[in-house]
Structure formats: C-alpha cells, structure tokens
Amino acid sequence: MEKSVKQVDLFIIGAGIAGLTAALYGSRMKLNTFVLENALVGGQIRNAHIVENYPGFSAIKGSELVEHVRQQAVQAGAIIDEFDQAVKVTLSDKEKFIETETSIYQTKAVIIASGTKRRELPVTEEKYLGRGIHYCELCDGPWYDGKTVAVVGGGSAAVGAVEFLTKYANKIYLIHRSPQLTAEKLQQERLGSYSNVEILLNSVISKINGEEKVESVVVDNTLDKRTALLKLDGIFVNIGSIPRTDLFREFISVSQSGHIIAGETCETNITGVYTAGDVRTKPFRQLTTAASDGTVAALMAEKYILSQQ
Incomplete structure (x- = not known):
C-alpha cells in the first residue's frame, strides 16, 4: 500500500x-x-x-x-x-x-x-542476552534480588547502576578496565557506604561461562595479568x-x-x-x-x- x-x-x-x-x-x-x-x-x-x-x-x-x-x-x-x-x-x-x-x-x-x-560487552554471546547480560538495570535489576551481579564500566552511568542494584543484590562487583573511575566525585564517595560493593580496577571480563545463562566470568587484571573466576548471576553493562x-x-x-x-x-x-x-x-x-x-x-x-x- x-x-x-x-x-x-x-x-x-x-x-x-x-x-x-x-x-x-x-x-x-x-x-x-x-x-x-x-x-x-x-x-x-x-x-x-x-x-x-x-x-x-x-x-x-x-x-x-x-x-x-x-x-x-x-x-x-x-x-x-x-x-x-x-x-x-x-x-x-x-x-x-x-x-x-x-x-x-x-x-x-x-x-x-x-x-x-549502549556499547555491547565484547565477549557477549547472543545466548546470554536477557539470560544474565543486561543493558538496563532499572528494567532487569529486580530479577536479581538476593543474588550476585557485576556492573561493567566506570562512569556515572555505571556507578548509578551500582547504586540502584544495591537494593536488590547481595553482592555487586564494579569492574572497570582503567585505574580509576570517571564517575562524578559525589557518586564515587557514596560507593564507600555500600558494604556489599567491591570495586575491581584495571580489570576486564575475558570470558563468560554458563550453559544456558551466566554462571561465572573470568576477570583479567590488565596490570599483573592475573585472572580470577567470579561466580555471578548477572552482568549489567555500562561501557559507553x-x-x-x-x-x-x-x-x-x-x-x-x-x-x-x-x-x-x-x-x-x-x-x-x-x-x-x-x-x-x-x-x-x-x-x-x-x-x-x-x-x-x-x-x-x-x-x-x-x-x-
């Protein structure tokens, strides 16, 4: 027509x-x-x-x-x-x-x-989209009540996502590839008040594990080249x-x-x-x-x- x-x-x-x-x-x-x-x-x-x-x-x-x-x-x-x-x-x-x-x-x-x-996480596989990898914490954060999640990024959006997720998740990792965060100073200062937040700087996710959904990730330290395995239920991406x-x-x-x-x-x-x-x-x-x-x-x-x- x-x-x-x-x-x-x-x-x-x-x-x-x-x-x-x-x-x-x-x-x-x-x-x-x-x-x-x-x-x-x-x-x-x-x-x-x-x-x-x-x-x-x-x-x-x-x-x-x-x-x-x-x-x-x-x-x-x-x-x-x-x-x-x-x-x-x-x-x-x-x-x-x-x-x-x-x-x-x-x-x-x-x-x-x-x-x-939003820029996608480089190691994302399509099968994990909506099954552990998310780009909207406000939309999908409530799914992770009492669980362990990671937020990837270091800017204001990433730190804002962390703050929002603290009301749901028991444990939150903030993973950022650079040596320091770029979020607003007030936001960074507030991070210290959350006992369930752990910040991993100079770090990148190199691999995601799980059969049908995210179960764990491999995190590489860009300085000393050490790796760590983190058990996670979900990942929220804020990398630009x-x-x-x-x-x-x-x-x-x-x-x-x-x-x-x-x-x-x-x-x-x-x-x-x-x-x-x-x-x-x-x-x-x-x-x-x-x-x-x-x-x-x-x-x-x-x-x-x-x-x-």
Missing part, C-alpha cells in the same frame, strides 16, 4: 531530553512540530534511577523528569509518534523527506536528536555508547567517532538540518547540554523557516 505524504514545519528525530526540548520550543513558536521516537519517549535517561544534576530538582527519577518535559511539549502542541522509526531519509538544501514505517513526511526543517545506544547516525551518513557529515559534526549553533552541513544532544560533536554530554542543544536547534530552525517564506 502506497504511503501518504504529510507536510510538517519541523520534524524532530528522537524524543530524549534534546528532542523533547526542541519540540517544546518549536511548538511554542507555532511551528507544526512532529517528533519521531522508535522506542519509549525519554531515551537512556528514562532508565536513570536518580538524577541529581538537573537544575530545579535536587533529586528526581529519570522517568519522572522525562514525563515533565514530555507533558510540556505536548501541551505546547507537539505531536509525538512513539514506537515508530525512520527507515529512509532524503536530506538536501532544497528538500527534506523522512520515511517511516507508516508514512512519508516532507518537512521544512529537521532536528536530528537520535541519541546513542555509540551514536545513532547510520541512517544519516549519506547526507550528514560525521566525525571519526560517528557523531554529527555541528558547532554551538547545532547546524549541520545541510541548510535547514540541525542536530542536538549526545549525537552531536561536543566536549561534554550532559542532560543540561542536551536541553541547551534542543533549545538552540529549535530557535535556529524557526529562524531558517522564516527566512524561506
């Missing part, structure tokens, strides 16, 4: 904090604003156990913060299409089309806020992320790391196409910088649309 072609002013790809903020600003400026999200609205921050570095909230669940911003965007007039995805794009200075699984959209301006996906840019690379310039190249104006190499959030090249990736990008991208898009009239 032939897909219908729909006209919008501003098409936003991704409904994380960057995309939702852009939707809020775009709608408030009376642009016909459409947001496409291929999963749950909110992106990765939706799964955050607690957020303590977003202005206006001393502490708030990631899902609650997302819902606040989503409601603002919808009340301003934005249309959000959840659980749909772009399958093809055509982006040029003159024309901009986004084809989804159900429709084709012709738009005056585009904001790419597609975010990132990969930008979601494959769909756009034919048209949009990306960096060596795969992030979309754009400066503080969020403008890409194509007129009328902007980018916002973690998918953009920039030195820091925080919720506040995502919201800032969304604001700037929407304002620039409105300025561009007005210039074309």
